[in-house]
Amino acid sequence: MNINNSCSIYLYLLKYSINKMLVHSYIVNFGIIKNYFFCDFIYKKNIKTKNIYDIEKNILNLNTLNKKILKFNIDNINLLKYFKNNKNIYSYNNLKKYTKSNIIYFIYKIDNFIDISLREFNFNININNLNIEKKIYQTWYKNKIIYRICGNEKNTLDIIKNNNNIKKNKFNKLYYIFKESPGMIFWNNNGVIIFNELEKYITEKLFLYDNYFKVKTPIILNSSLWNKTKHSIFYSKNIYNLVINNINYYIKPMNCPCHIKFFLKEVKSYKDLPYRILEFGNCHRNESSGSLHNLMRTRSFFQDDTHIFCSEKDLENEIIKSINIIFEVYNIFNFKNIDIFLSTRPNIKIGNEDIWNNSENIIKNILNKKKIIFNINCGNGAFYGPKIEFVLKDLYNRSWQCGTIQLDFFTSKNLDASYIDNNNNKKFPIIIHRAILGSIERFIGIISNHYLNKYPLWLSPIQIIILSITEKQIDYVKKIFKKILFLKIRVKIDIRNKTLNYKIREHKLNNIPYIIICGEKEKKNKKITIKSINNINYYLISLNKFLKKIIKEINLKKHNEIFNG
Ligand SMILES: [Zn+2]
Known part of the structure; x- marks a missing residue:
């Protein structure tokens, strides 16, 4: 069976189903990369995992394709005439621009949905081999959310792997997931080697750059700490909690409060700033089971987490250095295609509008000064401040947010973490929350795809x-x-x-x-x-x-x- 033929049909049926099931959605892009197909679209409402299940069900119910799909061929003059009268995902002007004379096009039609192709599809395929990914991918373009639904053909996975020379045997396996701990990774020996190499690289890189303190902190902390940082209000849905001897504990969803504890012990005056703390910290977030996705979305993950405590005077310099480090690191992994977003204030947040205006402007000015092209991601900032997000594209052109630089004018006040400035006044530092790789689990997932499991020598489990x-x-x-x-x-x-x-x-x-x-x-x-x-x-x-x-x-x-x- 011709794999691309199946994917072409799956893609056609996916476009048809999105058009039918998500009323007023607008398809902006689609394609087939190797044996993977995708469709990007704008939709005014929020997409839920249930929508994707419904779309897949709709496709699978089209079991007698030959009877339902109308197929005819047409030359470009008639094609333009046809589309002038039929509203479609293709604009008339685009068709005018891109279609050529002396070429026969194929038109496929189910209900009122029409698609064009240069190829004649063979509809004699097994529709049950369709696999639609049950994950919502979203990215932003010109302030609009673009959703992606994608998939592949189930029984072609082996062919894909062989084509890519990937043999998913014991040797190439990096990890396991067991039903007793969904969304959590059991790394095997190969996985641990790659994990440790990444940690060593980031640590050495940062130590060469600046004075950093590398720490390790516990994962279970009294809930009172999370009440002070306000995480218990803004994050409660995702926090695992434990009650032991009538005391309420949270399993940490992030490392920030632990790092502030070090600040409270070690920083006294402006002379101790900037104070930079690094931890490969283990965080747990109770993500919904539908959103779990092998290494890409887990409930337990390690983060290359840095908190930089600084005064206003040092802020710009520290942000610029962080941006430079992130680009240098991504270059080592050969990631060239990086999208940058500025995520602005969310609806539910702490602090007053003046501080938010100021912090968003600081980031905008720095990005402009460095001539970095960025998109604004409205309302997606953290509850304590705006963030710069670095989004990497994997081999299949899927977007994954990895690096982040977040500004925070509030948390140090909430935890009474202060220092004495050069005029002997009590001041609160600004905190920069930063991750370069982000979740190490996700990052390893991305590079495994990116390298097709052929790791560069320094990362290869056996060299x-x-x-x-x-x-x-x-x-x-x-x-x-x-x-x-x-x-x-x-x-x-x-x-x-x-x-x-x-x-x-x-x-x-x-x-x-x-x-x-x-x-x-x-x-x-x-x-x-x-x-x-x-x-x-x-x-x-x-x-x-x-x-x-x-x-x-x-x-x-x-x-x-x-x-x-
Ligand atoms: Zn943080």
Whole structure:
């Protein structure tokens, strides 16, 4: 079966169903990327997960497609005539602009919904293989919310994975989710390696930039603390609470109050500012079960969370530095396509309008000064202040909010966290809440897609594998293994009694960046032969020369050359 044919039909039926089920919705964009299809639209009401279930049900009920869909072909002159009289998702002017003469178009019609294609669809497909994602994606364009509904074909998942050379075997698996803790991740060894590499990278990056204090704080805190910060009012729906010995505790949904505790202990005067705290903090939020989505939306997650306590004088400089750091980090992961949003005051908020006007203007001015193009996301700020949001696009062009910089003029007052300024007056610091990767779980989900599981060397769970050709080279393999292990490179050996081609094929499928081959020639000459995932091969080179090259590659966090981002 032609996969694209099925996706074309699914997309057509999705457009038809959105048009039918969401009255007055307006389709603005749609497409097929690999074996994934999507439709973007504007809709004045809020989309709920139930709407998506209804849309899928509507498509599945169209079981005898051949009878229901009217199909005819038409040339461009007649096409324009036809559409002049029929209102549709395509504007007449656009059709005039993009259609060409001497081409036959196909028109498909169900009820009053008409679609055009250059291709003739084969409707002989199994509609039950349709999989619509039960998640609401939304993004903003020119102050309008654009919704996306997307999907793929169920039994083509294996084909997709093989096409992408992704073998979802035990080796490539990073985590599990069990029904006993929905929305929470059990990382396996590979997942922990990637997680730890990310934490190490962000920590080292920040320590090089400025003076940061890295902390670890508890996840269970007395509810009185959350009453003072007002989280218990604005966030109550999402907080897990526990009552132990008649005392009410919350499992922290964010790390801010814990970091303020450090400020209260360690900061006395303006000389201690800016005071920057970093934590890879474990937060829990009780998200609805319908919104859970593997690594992308979880109930328990770690955040690379920073709180910067500063005076007004330092504020602009600290925000600019944070923006620079975020762009530098995203560049390391080869993310080029980043959307920036300024999220402004929500309806339910604390503080007066003057402070909100001031803080929104501070962000606007900085973004303009740095010539950063941004969209305004009205009403989506935090209850304590406006935020800059950094949205990354994954391989499937889906948007994911990762980085955030939030201004907060209120929380330090609520917790009486003050300092003495240079005139001996009591002052409250402004708090910048910042995350670069955001949820580490989500970030790993995004990069797994982005890299198609072929991680760059520095992130790869196994960096090198050493193969013997026969059992005569086992000693030589073990000797090299020890040398490499000593350099803290993640290395394994494969001395199984299998053919060399079998072993190479298996490790290439497992996306091992470098395969070292040790045969008799290599052993005799005290050299090695390399096969890399980039298909750059080295024949009989010295181990030291190779190790120098890969240590450099790890330290520079080089992108894998086969990916263009
Ligand atoms: Zn915070």
